[in-house]
Amino acid sequence: MNSRRWVAAGAVAVGLGGLAHVAPAATAWRQARNVLLPQLAGVGAPGHVALTFDDGPDPASTPAFLDLLDELGWKATFFLLGSQTRRAPDLAAEVARRGHEIGVHGDRHTSHLRRPLPWTTRDVAAGLRVVSEATGTEPIWFRPPYGALSASSLVAARRNGLRPVLWTTWGRDWRPDATSASVAESVRATQRPGATVLLHDSDVTSAPESWRAALGALPVLAGRWADQGLTVGPLRDHGC
Secondary structure, eight states: OHHHHHHHHHHHHHHHOOOOOTTTHHHHHHHHHHHHHHHHHHHTTEEEEEEEEEEEETTTTTHHHHHHHHHTOOOEEEEHHHHHHOHHHHHHHHHHHOOOOOEOSSOOOOOTOOOHHHHHHHHHHHHHHHHHHTTOOOEEEEEEEEGGOOHHHHHHHTTOOOOOOSSSSEOOOOOOOOOHHHHHHHHHOOOTTTTTEESSOTTTTTSSTTHHHHHHHHHHHHHHHHTTTTTOOOOOOOOO
């Protein structure tokens, strides 16, 4: 996708509100981008599910996800925060060591919608630098905090050699009333062929202990996706 289309996507995101956690228009925006901007939404091969996690690494929760993913035989894409990676660089390295793909979620978990381009560019660059150094990888994916995609997000990603990607499907696992059943049901209700699924391996920006709902949903999703004949993996294998 060329730069003009990315900037146009950012303008649409700003107009629709963009804050996936709170904005009433977020659901409509997610559905619209799946159709109008499939690359940005992460629409991939119909037989593949791209599993992604935001907001880590978190020593209180990420290790449990890594162990369960090992049991399931899955690899995923982890969008790491620079601020979290500074606190737990060894854990960030462990995520990569276990074969998971590393993406950048920015340095601070701050919405880009009201941030100017210089601030956003510095934040993305700082996040990329610390994540790259800790994990020994060269990330290619960028997901802005809250999915709040602005024109400055797109330009900052481009300047840092990153490709923006959001999601097609979510578990709404950040809510205080989230349960394993509700997360699995939300994924079922929003899933589409070639889905990129958004979950969180940390509650640092969510309701306390909400990560447990996402963790508990994974075995349920494993059974469902196996019945559907779907392969689960990271964005690098998704074909988007």
